[in-house]
Amino acid sequence: MPQKTARRAGRRATRRFTRRDIAVLGVLLGIPVLLDIVIVWGPALASVGLSFTSWDGIGDIHWVGGDNYENLVQDYPAFWPAVRHNLLWIAFLGLVATPFGLFLAVLIDRGIRFSRFYQSVLYMPVVLSLAVVGFMAQLLLGTDQGVVNTILNDPHDPVDWLGDSDINLWMMMLAASWRHTGYVMILYLAGLKSVDPALKEAAAIDGANERQTFFRVTLPTLRPVNVIVGVITVIEALRAFDIVYAVNKGRNGLELLSVLITDNIIGEASRIGFGSAIAVVLLGVSLGFIVTFLVQELRGAREK
Structure with a gap:
């Protein structure tokens, strides 16, 4: 039986x-x-193929080999500034906005008064598109009737926050960080809620203070959240487009790779092959960052 x-x-x-x-x-x-194949990988592979051609979207497609990439690197003056701006964008979001979002999540997780209210207020910018954030930046930083210049009370010599190529990129990164910080805060807050309180109690019994407990117990436990936040940060930085396009169409110090792709593919002089080459470069940069980050994080998790 x-x-x-x-x-x-x-x-x-x-x-x-x-x-x-x-x-x-x-x-x-x-x-x-x-x-996924039709919407994501199909166009991506098509862009790789078109990057080796010359095509205006209407006439015949002509094979040009690597000429688009050679012209992009050597004869396109806006390319290297755009690459530098995108790398600065990644660094700013990764080193300023993301740690600040983690800091806010830790504060709210401690159960401070009105934590629900703070959580809602800080998350609210996430529901806005970057284009709306760009329009809001114009209202705040404009030279004519901008709120910031009005507060500074110098109508005869206003600061051109959005037109000065030395500072407008930093203003746009600051505006994008306002939105990004709330997103990071929510992700880390969810991760902090899942940390086992017994681990913190054991660390306290061993004599660890709050700072030691956070960096040696809590933060290593948040490794899966760190992976998600790192990937999202890179993606958010490299796909930034609408916020600078809403301000001045990505000109005069606000050049980004995404703007160059748009200008060449759907601009007045349609150069789909050349624009596809820029798109492939952007894809390569994003995959390089994301794959390297994932490998390092997964290797560290395996060693533990």
């Missing part, structure tokens, strides 16, 4: 899927994969 019962249990555990089950799984998995 025990052997028969074990056999029946084994049959139940190894029950084969019916054709209906396979069909349902195929539909549920096949549709998202198909959409």
Whole structure:
């Protein structure tokens, strides 16, 4: 009897899927994969192919090999400033906005008064698009009737926060960080809520203070959240487009790779092959950052 019962249990555990089950799984998995291929990987691979051609979107496609990349590096003056600006954007979000979001999450997690209110207020910018943030920056930093220049009370010599190429990029990064900080705060707050309180209690019993407990116990526990935040930070920095385009169409110190792609593909002189080459460069930079970050984080988690 025990052997028969074990056999029946084994049959139940190894029950084969019916054709209906396979069909349902195929539909549920096949549709998202198909959409991902058509919407994401299809255009990405098409851009890689078009980057080796010369095409205006209407006439014949002509193969030019690596000429687009050579012209991009040697004869396109806006390329290297755009690369530098994108790298600065990544550094600013990663070294300023992200740590500040973590700091706010730690404060709210401690249960300070009106924490729900602060959480809602700090998260509110996340629901705004970067284009709206750009328009708000114009209202605040404009030279005519901008709020900041009005407060400074110098109408005869206002600071051109958005027109001066030495400072406008920093103002845009600050505005983008206002939105990014709330997103990071929510992610880290969710991670902090999942940390086992017993770990903190054990660290306190061993004599660790709050700072030591955070850096040696809490922060290592947040490694999965760190991976998510790192990837999101890189993506947010490299896809920044609408905030600078809303201010001055990405000119005069606000050049970004995403703006150059738009100008060359759908601009007045449509150069789809050349614009695709810039898009491939942007894809390579983003994959380089993301893959390196993921490998380092996963390797560190495996060593622990």
